[in-house]
Amino acid sequence: xxxxxxxxxxxxxxxxxxxxxxxxxxxxxxxxxxxxxxxxxxxxxxxxxxxxxxxxxxxxxxxxxxxxxxxxxxxxxxxxxxxxxxxxxxxxxxxxxxxxxxxxxxxxxxxxxxxxxxxxxxxxxxxxxxxxxxxxxxxxxxxxxxxxxxxxxxxxxxxxxxxxxxxxxxxxxxxxxxxxxxxxxxxxxxxxxxxxxxxxxxxxxxxxxxxxxxxxxxxxxxxxxxxxxxxxxxxxxxxxxxxxxxxxxxxxxxxxxxxxxxxxxxxxxxxxxxxxxxxxxxxxxxxxxxxxxxxxxxxxxxxxxxxxxxxxxxxxxxxxxxxxxxxxxxxxxxxxxxxxxxxxxxxxxxxxxxxxxxxxxxxxxxxxxxxxxxxxxxxxxxxxxxxxxxxxxxxxxxxxxxxxxxxxxxxxxxxxxxxxxxxxxxxxxxxxxxxxxxxxxxxxxxxxxxxxxxxxxxxx
Numbered sequence: 001x002x003x004x005x006x007x008x009x010x011x012x013x014x015x016x017x018x019x020x021x022x023x024x025x026x027x028x029x030x031x032x033x034x035x036x037x038x039x040x041x042x043x044x045x046x047x048x049x050x051x052x053x054x055x056x057x058x059x060x061x062x063x064x065x066x067x068x069x070x071x072x073x074x075x076x077x078x079x080x081x082x083x084x085x086x087x088x089x090x091x092x093x094x095x096x097x098x099x100x101x102x103x104x105x106x107x108x109x110x111x112x113x114x115x116x117x118x119x120x121x122x123x124x125x126x127x128x129x130x131x132x133x134x135x136x137x138x139x140x141x142x143x144x145x146x147x148x149x150x151x152x153x154x155x156x157x158x159x160x161x162x163x164x165x166x167x168x169x170x171x172x173x174x175x176x177x178x179x180x181x182x183x184x185x186x187x188x189x190x191x192x193x194x195x196x197x198x199x200x201x202x203x204x205x206x207x208x209x210x211x212x213x214x215x216x217x218x219x220x221x222x223x224x225x226x227x228x229x230x231x232x233x234x235x236x237x238x239x240x241x242x243x244x245x246x247x248x249x250x251x252x253x254x255x256x257x258x259x260x261x262x263x264x265x266x267x268x269x270x271x272x273x274x275x276x277x278x279x280x281x282x283x284x285x286x287x288x289x290x291x292x293x294x295x296x297x298x299x300x301x302x303x304x305x306x307x308x309x310x311x312x313x314x315x316x317x318x319x320x321x322x323x324x325x326x327x328x329x330x331x332x333x334x335x336x337x338x339x340x341x342x343x344x345x346x347x348x349x350x351x352x353x354x355x356x357x358x359x360x361x362x363x364x365x366x367x368x369x370x371x372x373x374x375x376x377x378x379x380x381x382x383x384x385x386x387x388x389x390x391x392x393x394x395x396x397x398x399x400x401x402x403x404x405x406x407x408x409x410x411x412x413x414x415x416x417x418x419x420x421x422x423x424x425x426x427x428x429x430x431x432x433x434x435x436x437x438x439x440x441x442x443x444x445x446x447x448x449x450x451x452x453x454x455x456x457x458x459x460x
Contacts, residue, residue: 004074004083005099005450013043013067014097014454017087020046030089033114033428036071037082043068044087084114086428087454094453100432101448105439107233114428115435117234117394117417120442124416126237127347127371127393128295129227133256133276134244142282142302147186150305154190157211161191164219168192172219176260180222181273181284183304184262193218213307214263214271225259225272225289232294234417238372238394240295241326241347249281249299250274250317259287259297267291271300288315330354339363351375361385377401377423384410396421399434406437 002009017025017032021044024030034043045064075083086098100114107116154161164172169188173180180188191197191208193216198204209215223229232240232254244251258275265271268291273284286300286307298317301307328334328341331352335341341349342363349364349372358381364370365388373389377398380386383405386395392412396419397405405411418438420431436446 002074004078007452009074012070016045016063016067025089028089028091032087035084041068097452097454099450103445105444117419118438119417121416128240128242128254131242133251136279139277139283141284144306145284145303146305147182150183151186153309158191162197163190164188164192172222176224188219215266216263223261225255225261226257227255230255235419239348243326244278247280248278250287250297251278252296254295346370348372351379376421
């Protein structure tokens, strides 16, 4: 099997790219970029227009699919997950293919096919992913929690269900490392929700879902929704903050060792019993973990009994963590100055496009909790002021600002991750050089690049 660094792997894709972009690659300086992973791809190929009265068929794009699959086969052979590439016409007229392998210290880019967050410290995670639940003295189950009523109700609704034995419940507790709440035990004593118990009968599965009020996981499918169960790229996770209001029913966590997931609402959101409630909540309340959010959860019901017996409608998640004083955005739509953001509680500061001159960071120097700074290119008056932000763990700047810090030897050593903010269409190779400089400061694996001369003027 050929390696991802062999030209033969790329030749079918290069022919397809050439056919779609002949004019752009005709002159020196022309370049195209793309990315291929085992799960998908983005390549600079124009899809054919559908014939009137006929939908686009697979065979209409077969050349692209076949070419991409060849690269994916090489990725599998190399034990890799993704690869990026640049096709460019050099000044001497040669066509060069740059094969870019990001390696373990670079997250996938989202706005760029090359560089996402640079992982400067192996295994480090953003602060919200390290946060554990706060103790809430006096937290007790809601008055509506009634395991006996819950079990009677479910047996009436599911008279033929096969329940879990006490031994099976004990095995689940041992696997999870937590004692299951009495309500959850009562539920699974009625039905253990195993597919094999239903004999392939989808209607039986639907009856269980209707009886409980969610798509119930089997006893074997229970899991603890701690922070590790909710992964998120540094580029977004570093912008999150854990905030729990004094009256909040649910703590604003990424995850908790006390969130026991038992079902799904049918739309990808998980339902869990919450054993670590907020100051205004109840132990054992039912929460919904939104799959479209990276932090927090919403209250579904005060208890599992309440959810099953009374069937309350909907759920709501507070957005306390999106606003000042903990998270502040200085841009044309939100705050108009860094001074307005400078509060002791500030953890995340984002500086975007705004009217007026570039801003000074002096007002936030010395703030004890500031850990994330993102600034789009051209918004900082003096990037060297970043040296006064001694608690930063994540920093996102434009290439020019990073260049200032690197030349001055002023890149903060407190960083766990970094990001290069690229605006507009820039040549990716200098950005990769800059990324390697940052990775080298922490002795992290560099981005691997292989340059191949592609003979696009021949058909093979």
